[in-house]
Amino acid sequence: xxxxxxxxxxxxxxxxxxxxxxxxxxxxxxxxxxxxxxxxxxxxxxxxxxxxxxxxxxxxxxxxxxxxxxxxxxxxxxxxxxxxxxxxxxxxxxxxxxxxxxxxxxxxxxxxxxxxxxxxxxxxxxx
Numbered sequence: 001x002x003x004x005x006x007x008x009x010x011x012x013x014x015x016x017x018x019x020x021x022x023x024x025x026x027x028x029x030x031x032x033x034x035x036x037x038x039x040x041x042x043x044x045x046x047x048x049x050x051x052x053x054x055x056x057x058x059x060x061x062x063x064x065x066x067x068x069x070x071x072x073x074x075x076x077x078x079x080x081x082x083x084x085x086x087x088x089x090x091x092x093x094x095x096x097x098x099x100x101x102x103x104x105x106x107x108x109x110x111x112x113x114x115x116x117x118x119x120x121x122x123x124x125x126x127x
Contacts, residue, residue: 035105041095047078058114061088088120 016023046053048060064086067073076086084091096102099122107114 035109037105038098038101039095040098043095045078045080046095047076047084047091049079052079061092061116064088088116 048056053060064076068086074086076084078084093099103114
């Protein structure tokens with residue numbers, strides 16, 4: 001093997017580049033800045049617990065969509081025992097009416113592009 005030095009050098013450079021985000025976070029002592037979300041609401045509780053909604057709100061919305069469209073079910077019993085209308089526009093956006101400061105910030109932070117607005121009208125921002 002005449003190119004051993006080149007191969008080892010290439011592997012070292014590759015490993016340095018691929019692990020750069022980890023080294024950068026370790027050296028600076030901080031990860032990327034999490035977005036600060038502004039919630040404009042009168043409600044004290046969401047339809048489910050906050051950790052569940054952070055992780056699984058899309059699963060819940062897809063479940064709602066399927067139940068409303070395919071099974072004609074309109075009501076959802078939340079974690080607090082209250083009954084909610086299964087509706088992105090009329091239930092979720094009552095509290096999360098500031099799409100740009102709430103939804104968009106989180107989705108941009110995690111790098112996802114939801115397709116909600118392909119069917120739903122983008123709400124007017126409330127202050």
